[in-house]
Amino acid sequence: MSKSNPAKAEHEAKAQAEADHKEAVAAIARETMTGDLRDCILDFLKHDKNPLPWNMQGEGAQRETVEKVTKAVQSAVEKVVHIISADARPTIVATLKKVTIGDETKAEVSIGKTNPLRHALFDSQGQEVLIVVTDAAPYEGEKAPVKIDPDQHVLPGTDDADDDGSVFDNTNAGR
Numbered sequence: 001m002s003k004s005n006p007a008k009a010e011h012e013a014k015a016q017a018e019a020d021h022k023e024a025v026a027a028i029a030r031e032t033m034t035g036d037l038r039d040c041i042l043d044f045l046k047h048d049k050n051p052l053p054w055n056m057q058g059e060g061a062q063r064e065t066v067e068k069v070t071k072a073v074q075s076a077v078e079k080v081v082h083i084i085s086a087d088a089r090p091t092i093v094a095t096l097k098k099v100t101i102g103d104e105t106k107a108e109v110s111i112g113k114t115n116p117l118r119h120a121l122f123d124s125q126g127q128e129v130l131i132v133v134t135d136a137a138p139y140e141g142e143k144a145p146v147k148i149d150p151d152q153h154v155l156p157g158t159d160d161a162d163d164d165g166s167v168f169d170n171t172n173a174g175r
Contacts, residue, residue: 015120033080040076044069059151066146074140081136089130092117107131 050061094109111118
């Protein structure tokens with residue numbers, strides 16, 4: 001810290017306190033990530049207004065539930081990707097506005113005017129900074145699509161039926 005300039009020393013102390021706080025928050029976020037994801041789903045279930053269990057819901061209600069859960073999980077995954085990418089480093093979320101390629105590559109970013117770390121960015125002008133590109137898309141896959149029960153069930157013995165072909169005889173003798 002600078003002892004000859006009290007204003008600069010105070011600014012450095014505030015910047016260090018902000019960085020320490022951000023690091024503590026990131027550490028807590030990493031430690032509680034499973035619980036946070038669980039809470040995301042539980043929050044959805046608490047506010048789900050459908051009183052029927054899954055197997056009693058119609059096809060439309062099941063599709064609506066899948067869409068709502070998918071949106072909630074996508075939002076949670078985006079947050080998780082940011083937490084993992086930051087790895088306890090002070091981070092500033094910005095929008096990459098422009099890239100210019102010439103003798104050197106230049107990037108123009110835009111950040112919110114109320115971002116708490118904007119002054120740290122200003123103070124870093126001319127110094128090296130670490131740019132991490134976050135993209136949640138690689139983590140948005142699924143093992144398989146959700147099985148939604150159709151409103152109109154397939155009749156046994158039809159071409160669409162997924163059975164052994166017997167229509168009436170479900171005994172061991174008929175199999």
